[in-house]
Amino acid sequence: MIEVKIMFKGLWNNSEKIRVPSSINMNSIPKHIAIIMDGNGRWAAKRMLPRNMGHRAGVEALRDVIKTASNIGVKYLTLYAFSTENWKRPDSEVSMLMRLLIEYLRKEIDELHHNNVRIQAIGNIAGLPGEVITEVDRATTKTRFNNGLCVNIALNYGGRSEILNVIRKVGEKIKSNELQIDEIDETLVESLLYTANTPDPELLIRTSGEIRLSNFLLWQCAYSEFWFTDVYWPDFKGEHLLEAISDYQNRQRRFGGV
Ligand code: IPE
Numbered sequence: 682m683i684e685v686k687i688m689f690k691g692l693w694n695n696s697e698k699i700r701v702p703s704s705i706n707m708n709s710i711p712k713h714i715a716i717i718m719d720g721n722g723r724w725a726a727k728r729m730l731p732r733n734m735g736h737r738a739g740v741e742a743l744r745d746v747i748k749t750a751s752n753i754g755v756k757y758l759t760l761y762a763f764s765t766e767n768w769k770r771p772d773s774e775v776s777m778l779m780r781l782l783i784e785y786l787r788k789e790i791d792e793l794h795h796n797n798v799r800i801q802a803i804g805n806i807a808g809l810p811g812e813v814i815t816e817v818d819r820a821t822t823k824t825r826f827n828n829g830l831c832v833n834i835a836l837n838y839g840g841r842s843e844i845l846n847v848i849r850k851v852g853e854k855i856k857s858n859e860l861q862i863d864e865i866d867e868t869l870v871e872s873l874l875y876t877a878n879t880p881d882p883e884l885l886i887r888t889s890g891e892i893r894l895s896n897f898l899l900w901q902c903a904y905s906e907f908w909f910t911d912v913y914w915p916d917f918k919g920e921h922l923l924e925a926i927s928d929y930q931n932r933q934r935r936f937g938g939v
Pocket residue numbers: 718719720721722723724762763767778889914
């Protein structure tokens with residue numbers, strides 16, 4: 682039998698109680714969790730549904746995960762929603778993903794805002810369709826002063842392209858004599874990443890049984906703990922997030938030491 686603690690922290694908890702297994706230490710909840718939300722297509726295929734239905738179900742799955750993360754006091758949740766490589770998919774699927782994103786932001790922003798969630802986007806946002814940019818801007822502007830959970834949506838995001846951007850910026854600074862070569866250090870690079878001012882993720886989760894990074898947070902994951910599950914993203918619930926956190930809390934992180 683699982684013992685539970687009842688938490689009353691975020692606003693969401695005023696109406697619904699959250700059950701946290703006693704195996705979880707509330708004093709060492711990771712500050713930053715990154716998730717590669719994978720398996721929408723296979724979730725749909727298993728049900729003989731079109732892939733787009735999987736994406737729709739994937740959007741639904743966000744609610745429970747965001748709510749749980751917010752309620753247990755996670756500070757940053759970075760969600761891989763669209764990679765720089767996902768443009769290779771058929772136009773119809775790409776359009777559907779963009780449409781779902783717009784719909785999601787329009788539909789959920791008020792509730793997220795009400796719950797003190799801050800929305801941010803990371804990736805090459807300028808390279809997205811205009812309507813998506815507008816909706817992302819609206820959501821980030823509206824929630825910019827919230828100090829609860831920060832949800833970073835990775836859109837048109839690629840770890841290599843992020844690092845390339847940093848290299849270009851560093852090059853420009855050197856060219857304009859704003860920077861000397863021996864001043865280039867990790868702190869400088871971090872300040873130029875999309876995730877500037879965000880601590881590295883302690884925990885990275887990937888769903889659907891794939892065991893790879895697919896160009897996600899290449900710099901930031903240098904010392905992250907990885908947790909993989911066979912669960913397809915649309916089936917991923919707050920309880921899986923708690924399972925991952927519990928597992929993370931039993932890891933020994935050494936950072937190269939003894
Ligand atoms: C993840 O699900 C969503 C995105 C990459 C946008 P997939 O669409 O990759 O689902 P699978 O991997 O084909 O099952």
